[in-house]
Amino acid sequence: xxxxxxxxxxxxxxxxxxxxxxxxxxxxxxxxxxxxxxxxxxxxxxxxxxxxxxxxxxxxxxxxxxxxxxxxxxxxxxxxxxxxxxxxxxxxxxxxxxxxxxxxxxxxxxxxxxxxxxxxxxxxxxxxxxxxxxxxxxxxxxxxxxxxxxxxxxxxxxxxxxxxxxxxxxxxxxxxxxxxxxxxxxxxxxxxxxxxxxxxxxxxxxxxxxxxxxxxxxxxxxxxxxxxxxxxxxxxxxxxxxxxxxxxxxxxxxxxxxxxxxxxxxxxxxxxxxxxxxxxxxxxxxxxxxxxxxxxxxxxxxxxxxxxxxxxxxxxxxxxxx
Numbered sequence: 630x631x632x633x634x635x636x637x638x639x640x641x642x643x644x645x646x647x648x649x650x651x652x653x654x655x656x657x658x659x660x661x662x663x664x665x666x667x668x669x670x671x672x673x674x675x676x677x678x679x680x681x682x683x684x685x686x687x688x689x690x691x692x693x694x695x696x697x698x699x700x701x702x703x704x705x706x707x708x709x710x711x712x713x714x715x716x717x718x719x720x721x722x723x724x725x726x727x728x729x730x731x732x733x734x735x736x737x738x739x740x741x742x743x744x745x746x747x748x749x750x751x752x753x754x755x756x757x758x759x760x761x762x763x764x765x766x767x768x769x770x771x772x773x774x775x776x777x778x779x780x781x782x783x784x785x786x787x788x789x790x791x792x793x794x795x796x797x798x799x800x801x802x803x804x805x806x807x808x809x810x811x812x813x814x815x816x817x818x819x820x821x822x823x824x825x826x827x828x829x830x831x832x833x834x835x836x837x838x839x840x841x842x843x844x845x846x847x848x849x850x851x852x853x854x855x856x857x858x859x860x861x862x863x864x865x866x867x868x869x870x871x872x873x874x875x876x877x878x879x880x881x882x883x884x885x886x887x888x889x890x891x892x893x894x895x896x897x898x899x900x901x902x903x904x905x906x907x908x909x910x911x912x913x914x915x916x917x918x919x920x921x922x923x924x925x926x927x928x929x930x931x932x933x934x935x936x937x938x939x940x941x942x943x944x945x946x947x948x949x950x951x
Contacts, residue, residue, distance in 0.1 A: 631662035631752065632717040634690075636709070637682055638700065638726060642674040644681060646909045647722040647784070649791035652685065654720060654784050657749035658757065665690060666799075667712065669705055671698040683799035685792060690802050696811040702729035703815050708808040710737045716779045718757075723783035724883060724906065731783045740779035743772060745902065747788040752776070762902070762924070785902055787928070791911060828862055830879060834891045835861035838881055839869060840904075842897015842918060842937045846874040852896060855941045858948040864888065866904050882907040897937040900925025917941075 635651035637644050648666070655664045666686040668679050671693055679691040690712060696704050709730075713719050715738060721727040723745045735742035743759055747769075750758035755777040761770050774780055830836060837856040843849060849863070856863045863879065870880045881888055882904040889910030896917050898904060905928060908914075916929035919936045926932040933940065 631659040632714060633658060633662045633664050633720065634713050634717055635664060635666050635686075635720045636705075636722075637666050637668045637678065638722055638724070639668070639670070639674065639678045642677045644668075644678050645722065645786070646791065647786040648682065649685065649794070650784070650786065650789040651720050652792050653789040654746075654749065657751070657789075658718065659752055662718075663687070667692070667709070669694075669697045669700075669708055671695050679801050683801050684797055685795050685799070687797055687799045688802065689799055690804050692808050693803065693805045694808060694811055696813065699817040700726055701813055701815055701817060702726060702733075704811050704813045706730050706734050706737060707811055709734060711807055711809045712804055713738065714779070715739070716777070718776060718780045718782060721781065721783050723785045723902075727783040731781050735781040738779055738781065740781055741774040741776055743774050743780065743782045746782055746784050786906055787908065827876070828879065830862055830864045830881065830886055831888050833862040833864075833888070835859055835894070836864045836881070836888060836890045836892070837861050837894045837896060838864040838866065838898060839896045839937075840866040840898030841868050843869070843874075844897075844938065846872070848938060849874055851938065851941050851945075855894075855945045855948075858945045859894075861892075861894070866898050866901075895925050895929070896941065898925055899923050900928065 633655045637648045655662055665688045666682045667690045669692040675693055679689050682689045692708050721731055732742055745761050746759045748760040755775050756773045757776045759772050763770050837852050839852045852863050864881050865875045865879050867880055867882055869875050870877050883906040885907055887907045887909055890912045893908055893912045893914045900923055914929045915931045916925040917933045917935055917937050917940050921934045
């Protein structure tokens with residue numbers, strides 16, 4: 630039976646959404662596998678997250694140490710090497726932390742490594758078959774790894790369906806004493822919060838988000854008119870911020886804001902994983918893009934192949950006539 634462990638990231642006592650997605654990923658690897666959550670940190674926030682995860686996972690391992698109060702990949706790597714069995718599979722979110730910890734951890738564990746996986750196709754013998762995307766999502770790549778000596782795999786947040794929560798009544802095992810030496814050459818200094826903008830896109834239930842397809846700065850006003858008609862807020866992808874057409878506080882993505890709207894209108898956005906990594910909470914996604922092969926259509930609930938500069942004014946008019 631395959632042993633699968635899932636590293637659960639959290640902030641301010643709240644587990645990241647990927648914690649609810651790991652069970653589906655594990656099921657696709659091996660439906661009969663045992664799945665154990667690992668939570669590292671310090672104090673009350675750690676205990677709170679461990680208790681919440683026990684409602685979803687049959688077993689939760691917690692490691693409590695002041696050195697783990699901030700998610701320092703160098704320190705967490707040391708702890709995980711001593712806790713995760715050498716022949717197990719460890720799932721980690723493919724975010725900045727996951728990209729930092731994953732490669733080195735696989736070397737320390739002498740295990741296989743696969744990054745940014747969006748789907749699994751099961752195990753054949755000792756080989757795990759996986760799918761990842763290349764070239765900004767334009768190409769799907771089928772990869773295989775020998776997991777006989779274990780594996781460290783980073784999975785893309787949002788790629789797997791989240792569970793609805795639950796009441797698993799899982800056990801919480803404290804393995805703080807097994808973590809070993811957690812000294813580090815890195816030193817945490819401080820968290821620098823992004824400056825607040827004129828609008829807080831993280832609080833909006835409906836976002837009209839624009840990308841390269843908007844073509845010109847003056848067309849931002851077209852998106853704003855649609856947002857006004859929908860009682861929504863305008864957000865954007867990184868190229869719009871790089872062009873200085875909108876401020877950084879409006880950017881959605883792994884290098885921008887994380888949002889949890891109820892409705893997400895993706896206007897002329899290709900749908901790279903860096904952008905979609907900032908869209909959480911399973912919103913209803915409407916994608917409009919004139920490229921029928923745009924990756925955004927793979928995650929959209931409704932996809933429309935159209936030029937947004939023609940589509941947005943018509944939608945604004947239709948909404949205004951209601």
